Amino acid sequence: MAVLSDSIEQFLISLLSDEDSPVVLVQRNELANYFRCAPSQINYVLATRFTVERGYTVESRRGGGGYIRIVKINLDRNSYLKDLIENSIGTEMSQDAANTILLRLFETKCISQDEYRFSQSLLSDKAIGVPSPIKERVRANLIRQMAINWLQSKSMPQT
Amino acid sequence: MAVLSDSIEQFLISLLSDEDSPVVLVQRNELANYFRCAPSQINYVLATRFTVERGYTVESRRGGGGYIRIVKINLDRNSYLKDLIENSIGTEMSQDAANTILLRLFETKCISQDEYRFSQSLLSDKAIGVPSPIKERVRANLIRQMAINWLQSKSMPQT
DNA sequence: TATGAATAGTCAAAGTAAGTCAAACGGAGG
DNA sequence: CCTCCGTTTGACTTACTTTGACTATTCATA
Numbered sequence: 224m225a226v227l228s229d230s231i232e233q234f235l236i237s238l239l240s241d242e243d244s245p246v247v248l249v250q251r252n253e254l255a256n257y258f259r260c261a262p263s264q265i266n267y268v269l270a271t272r273f274t275v276e277r278g279y280t281v282e283s284r285r286g287g288g289g290y291i292r293i294v295k296i297n298l299d300r301n302s303y304l305k306d307l308i309e310n311s312i313g314t315e316m317s318q319d320a321a322n323t324i325l326l327r328l329f330e331t332k333c334i335s336q337d338e339y340r341f342s343q344s345l346l347s348d349k350a351i352g353v354p355s356p357i358k359e360r361v362r363a364n365l366i367r368q369m370a371i372n373w374l375q376s377k378s379m380p381q382t
Numbered sequence: 383m384a385v386l387s388d389s390i391e392q393f394l395i396s397l398l399s400d401e402d403s404p405v406v407l408v409q410r411n412e413l414a415n416y417f418r419c420a421p422s423q424i425n426y427v428l429a430t431r432f433t434v435e436r437g438y439t440v441e442s443r444r445g446g447g448g449y450i451r452i453v454k455i456n457l458d459r460n461s462y463l464k465d466l467i468e469n470s471i472g473t474e475m476s477q478d479a480a481n482t483i484l485l486r487l488f489e490t491k492c493i494s495q496d497e498y499r500f501s502q503s504l505l506s507d508k509a510i511g512v513p514s515p516i517k518e519r520v521r522a523n524l525i526r527q528m529a530i531n532w533l534q535s536k537s538m539p540q541t
Numbered sequence: 542t543a544t545g546a547a548t549a550g551t552c553a554a555a556g557t558a559a560g561t562c563a564a565a566c567g568g569a570g571g
Numbered sequence: 572c573c574t575c576c577g578t579t580t581g582a583c584t585t586a587c588t589t590t591g592a593c594t595a596t597t598c599a600t601a
């Protein structure tokens with residue numbers, strides 16, 4: 224029985240997995256229009272399906288430029304950080320690659336916004352301030368150390 | 383940025399991002415013209431984005447030669463950080479020297495224990511992981527960027 | 542010193558978009 | 572049938588943005 228709410232849920236979930244990005248940005252009216260339903264139906268789906276217990280957070284903004292943003296929380300942050308340390312960080316890393324990783328850690332709530340901004344600034348070419356290819360090596364070393372720090376601090380009891 | 387106000391905000395922030403001059407001077411009409419919007423839009427952005435709670439003050443003057451001046455607030459308790467950035471960090475720094483500075487920052491409550499541990503680990507020889515004398519240069523650059531970050535984050539309560 | 546040009550400020554209306562809530566709906570189990 | 576409970580809807584509310592008409596200051600100069 225394909226209930227509307229289930230279809231909308233599936234649609235959003237597919238958006239969340241298709242692009243291998245843990246974030247989706249939609250406009251309530253647009254989505255409601257696509258499914259030919261009342262806009263408040265979208266709120267119902269969000270309230271019943273995209274809850275924290277199910278591993279999602281929802282943020283939104285009203286008015287011009289309004290949006291609804293759904294983020295899939297990485298429930299096993301430890302394993303993600305471990306994987307990062309062991310497999311994803313080599314001996315060199317570009318600023319772009321580092322930014323991508325940090326953004327993803329932030330979006331999946333592995334790190335806070337403060338941590339995100341702080342680490343991003345430290346991994347910039349400007350902050351490291353030595354020429355290639357040394358800076359790429361330093362960056363890889365630093366982001367690994369950051370991941371280790373986060374792994375340690377987040378695996379303490381009571382987050 | 384989907385919304386005009388956000389674009390204007392970002393534009394102004396980018397003008398402010400120069401670390402050693404936390405001030406920007408603009409003309410309202412000129413800025414409005416650049417963004418093709420009503421001049422009062424600028425006031426709206428200032429009123430909603432560049433508030434004291436967010437760490438800014440705005441002064442202005444009407445009439446010929448009028449202007450709008452936005453200043454990023456530096457709180458008094460951060461004078462030590464400012465002094466650090468401006469005077470105490472050179473182009474090279476040993477691990478010991480960095481540790482001394484960090485400990486002092488921690489003891490004077492300029493940084494939290496988490497920040498202390500995190501930054502200490504990043505400034506170790508091991509974390510930087512490139513040979514002397516490059517690592518001393520990287521360390522000086524990094525600790526300067528850290529100080530700038532702390533200065534900025536602590537001067538805006540409620541982000 | 543009076544006046545006009547050049548600025549910036551204020552405020553309310555219109556525009557855009559999401560949130561709330563209660564009533565109506567409808568299918569499954571009794 | 573009837574009731575229960577999750578679903579669906581729509582009227583109303585709240586939040587944020589954009590614009591424009593009108594006001595207030597400041598400067599230059601007659």
